Amino acid sequence: MKKLNLISAAVFFASISSHTLAAGEHILALSHYGSPSDTITKATELMAKRANELSNGRITIKLHPNSELGPSGTQIDGTRMGTIDIVVVGNPYYTTFNEELNLLDLPFLFRDEAHVEKVLAGEIGNNLLKSLEKSGLKGLAFYEIGFRDITNSKKQITTVSDLSGLKLRTTPNPAHIAAFKEWGANPTPMPFNEVYFSLKTGVIDGQENPVHHIYNNNLQEVQKYLSLTHHAYTAAPMAMNLERFNYMDKEDQEILLQAAREGAELEKQLNIEENKIYLEKLKEQGMEVEANPDVNTFQVGAKKAWDDYAKKFGDSIIQQVTDTK
Template identity: 85%
Template sequence: MKKRNILSATALLMFSASVFAAGEHTLALSHYGSPNDTITKATEFMAKRAHELSNGRITIKLHPNSELGPSGTQIDGTRMGTIDIVVVGNPYYTTFNEELNLLDLPFLFRDEAHVEKVLNSEVGDNLLKSLEKSGLKGLAFYEIGFRDITNSKKPIKNASDLAGLKLRTTPNPAHIAAFKEWGANPTPMPFNEVYFSLKTGVIDGQENPVHHIYNNNLQEVQKYLSLTHHAYTAAPMAMNLDRFNYLDKEDQEILLQAAREGAELEKKLNLEENKIYLEKLKEQGMEVEASPDIASFQDGAKKAWNDYAKKFGNELINQVTETK
């Protein structure tokens, strides 16, 4: 592991190369997604649009599939300036910006339309702006999506079925608190370690959206899928703040527009692909619980909400829940 960390650090330095010469900008964008993931397609589109809108002044070099290190390392690299732009799941931002835990509260969002309304409101704008105190410029909200539970042991029909299962979760306190309340043994780890950990039995299961499960071949090492939709995970796209401020106003606006267009494409693709991939997962042998007892999960979610309210009050939670 130590050797791997050294290699990751070396890779970050090698790929840091933002070139600012004669008004031309080459930016390194790092993300977690596999080659077939919607985040890969969306960032490819975003890079193309930035190049077009800038008449070739802005070139974005993509580094997908966590090739510059795990998600936490990617964020650290962006804050330090060895990476220019990053897209990773919101839980990895919450390690230094706890206010963003709001978006990860279990059962906070009703559906995709509710998510869009909130993230495009003052609440979403302020959360992106809050990244600036950590040396990042929030460009847009990409997403991982609504999370579902898979495991290799048994069907999950209600919360009590999680008892004793060792499940990979994000490092987000809201996720960890909820799964403890539901009786599981939450085990945070970088996503790029999940497949091998499932295959070798280090963990019993994990929780991610259907498109993410399929595109990372988790059906090869998981038998059961339960469509709990227990939490939504945003994936903010953020840029090193100093690098962003170095750009002139026109190029800043171009990056923001390209980032937003890429986010819109990704969400559209996710809606389409979740339906397609759910059927493919069934065809490949996964047993799907389509209607788990969501009410049985609600009490366990309350602790995460209460923990957040103790630190930040109920105002933001209320703003989200009252959004129509």
């Protein structure tokens, strides 16, 4: 029965995936995690529009938002198999098969948005996107989830000791899990589409995501406290099935890359704007916000995650990131 279900799923995904309509014409299925109001939805809508415009209609991108094609891990698997053409999910889901990308999830690695942009737009970012090719993916651009903050239903987080015993949903990323263990919490990885119900029913006490993501997914309905820890930044690489990308001619490849970059730039601008707006809305809707938690108390646990990464990949690339001005 399980084998039949997998076959059925493959047939379904193939039915919505890419087809060559005529010479040089392409329909591409793009899957992502974002809700209809999320910035990733707006950004991929722009990408689809620009790809179609720039190609004079040769490229059509069909969007599948809100994890309608399955959880993030399933979306990546489908893209690697070729049953989905393009995917955008959080970086931690890529690290299950490409541990090198754990670099981007190290706690307190990035200082601010400008630092992130300088690193990801440079040699380090390009090399990390290139590293996806060994897993059958073509990295198109870095979209983002953003700087993560902590919410929970039990108490305000002002120092690291306040995390003790809290059951928090995290991504499956080893750097996140290691850090939260060091910080005294009970990290509980789960797909994001299960988080709201798990918070509502008390299966978990809290979670960690950027303000815009918290608001757009109505987590304020099931969470009382928000602490602006900015403890980690999460990229969301946009990747395409490598074989499918290579099938396209050079001109259309460049068009797709340009459209992907334009969408990513819009998303980052929207996130900066919306984080300010939505923080105020969260306060208005009853969330208690700690604007200045003592992040210095988190540093020991953060160092453990950095050391674990350095043991596998060396500390020179970490140094390159921290030295980036």
